[in-house]
Amino acid sequence: MSESSSFVLLHETVQRWVWAQGWSALRDIQERAIIPVLEAKKDIIISAATAAGKTEAAFFPACTKIVQEDANSVGILYISPLKALINDQYRRLQGLCERLELPLTPWHGDVLQSAKNKQIRDPRGILLITPESLESLLLNRGAWSQKAFWGLRYVIIDEFHAFLGTERGRQLQSLLHRLEFLLKKIIPRIALSATLGDMEQVARELRPQEELPCELIISSASHSDVKIQIRGYTESADEIFSQPRTSEHITEDVFKLLRGKSHLIFANSRARTEELAAALSERCATEFVPNEFFPHHGSLAKEFREELEKRLQQDRLPTSAVCTMTLELGIDIGHVDSIAQVTAPHSVASLRQRLGRSGRRGEPSIVRMFITENELTDKSHLIDKLRLEIFQCVAMINLLVRKWYEPADTEQYHFSTLVQQTLSVIGHYGGVRANQLWQLLCKNGPFHNIEQKMYARLLRAMGEQELLSQTHEGTLVLGLRGERMVEHFTFYTAFSTPEEYRLEHAGRTLGAIPVTSPLVVGQLIVFAGRRWEVIHVSEEEKRISLKPGAGGRPPRFDGGGQVIHDIIRQEMYRLYLSDDIPIFCNKCALNLFEEGRRSFHELMLDAAPMIQFGTTVHILPWVGDKIVNTITMLLRSVGLKADCFSGIIDVRDTDIIACKQAFKDILSSPRPQGYELASNLPNTFIEKHDAIVPKELRELNYSAKFFDIDGAWRWISILNI
DSSP, X not given: OTTOSSGGGSOHHHHHHHHHTTXXXXXXXXXXXXXXXXXXXXXXXXXXXXXXXXXXXXXXXXXXXXXXXXXXXXXXXXXXXXXXXXXXXXXXXXXXXXXXXXXXXXXXXXXXXXXXXXXXXXXXXXXXXXXXXXXXXXXXXXXXXXXXXXXXXXXXESSGGGTTTSHHHHHHHHHHHHHHHHHXXXXXXXXXXXXXXXXXXXXXXXXXXXXXXXXXXXXXXXXXXXXXXXXXXXXXXXXXXXXXXXXXXXXXXXXXXXXXXXXXXXXXXXXXXXXXXXXXXXXXXXXXXXXXXXXEOTTSOHHHHHHHHHHHHHTOSOOEEXXXXXXXXXXXXXXXXXXXXXXXXXXXXXXXXXXXXXXXXXXXXXXXXXXXXXXXXXXXXXXXXXXXXXXXXXXXXXHHHTTOOOOOOOOOOOHHHHHHHHHHHXXXXXXXXXXXXXXIIIISSSOTTSOHHHHHHHHHHHHHTTSEEEOTTSEEEEOHHHHHHHHSGGGGOOOOOOOEEEEEETTEEEEEEEOOSOOOTTOEEEETTEEEEEEEEETTTTEEEEEEOOSSSOOSOOOTTOOOOHHHHHHHHHHHHSOOOOTTBOHXXXXXXXXXXXXXXXXXXXXXXXXXXXXXEEEOOOSOHHHHHHHHHHHHHTTOEEEEETTEEEEESOOHHHXXXXXXXXXXXXXXXXXXXXXXXXXXXXXXXXXXXXXXXXXXXXXXXXXXXHHHHHHHHTSOO
């Protein structure tokens, strides 16, 4: 460590631990973090690739500080989005903390109460916790928390990108703000992440009130080589499936290419994950070889997930996990040989995060994308003709190379989370005045975009539903229903998984889908390889009635449910217009790419964003999903039958002249507010406690998440109509 200028500032025991690991030098981020962490005068964001030493960069100086001060309280609060990641970090830090004689306590639902009781009796050292467990502590052990954290010096947040722009992220902001309010001091926050986009935005999300300056520590270390390939496949037009399915050609290639080593195979959906894992397992049985392919997703029992994670960590047998997003974050599974991505990734940031899991012992990081497109027929949808999925993958790789990642959507209201935090604060203190709640949570807190009159309306609704009641002195206390809510174990979680709606046709159940986007009567959806038209939506029964929809064969690619950013669609449009040849495509993928570009020019989509086939007009704005959703709803508002798939708007039973007139009518009318568009939707329940939120506030929240009025107006305004 002779070249290190800061290593000597670390505690001697930390230095000896580093030497014992056989390290010849600290990583760049570890070296650069020592002084600002020790000074503890600012927030810090440490951004580096997976396995670049971010944990040590934060903990080496933070542990040094709290050992030197020897405060009789918890000194470091480490917050993780995953219980499994807490368990990993516990194993990783245990040796160092034992040498430092620092208590290290994991705290979540699976931890034995005896371990928690030891910390309760003598709060010291480092507490590793999830936001949900921290919520429980503040609500149920408020007095203990004030005592246990009085000497808290650091809050370390792992995988910070996983919280950005989410209900859980807003909950975490609120919890940290409430903790500082309780302790009457500002505590430096250290955020760790492998994938962060707009760093200024990230700093604002780390501390919205900006009471402390924020220092960015971004790794300058050169990354290992990256190898990327898109492998293309075509499927005959008569293959129609009752559920998401991976082609036999992909199964065969995955088996041949990946067997014998360890990999992560991301299949995006749970159904496709199970289907692909089963097909690969059956292939192993057919070949009379040991099975190496196992599913991993959130619905699996914990013991199955942990058994697979342990097998990957031990690295004794070839092991491939077929997974959803569950292995995208930094759970310690070692470095696998490669990443396989079946269907397009959710985002550029997600692709970068997944890529960082591969590459070992100085070898390059490898990702293979397996993308299937439909063979073309005279009934093929425009999405298939343009080979949109191939183009989206190429665009994402181009943006990855340029180090562009999607910024988080931080302008949402999250009224549902505010309901939870309001109940939690009242439950913590026993009773709080409305103006005090407003000051704590909104004016000076993370819900700063919620106006006082909005919050007053929300409190009235909570009172009407017996969540709150008011004493004669004006203090708000929990109502009967509110008490039952906060006492239930599900209260601590701010988010919920999308509710599934049952799909029915003529009294027959077709299956179920999660509803996460606009859904109205008359809308077309694609399910089980067919087009269906929505004829009724029952919120109470969570049931959608369908009838067969008109049109040709539905497209294979439906966007995958992810919200696509403007920049990705603009890069796709640039690719269609350019002569660029993606060198990372195999022969079939390149043929599909050139086929899509050829269709684009033959249809003269470079000249106009609208084209008509039969009685359907296709509109291609080449913008992100929020603007596409808004344009679609605006067209519906003037009486047209508009639907959108993968960024393309289909308008049925009309022509281009009528569409142009519709856009003129839209521009000549007063510009609507987003909540006015949302008011036309039967289902605007998207967050956990939305049933409590008044309709007008719920619609405002929905519009902030799914619509972009200004962006839609700009696009319509530049049309040549």
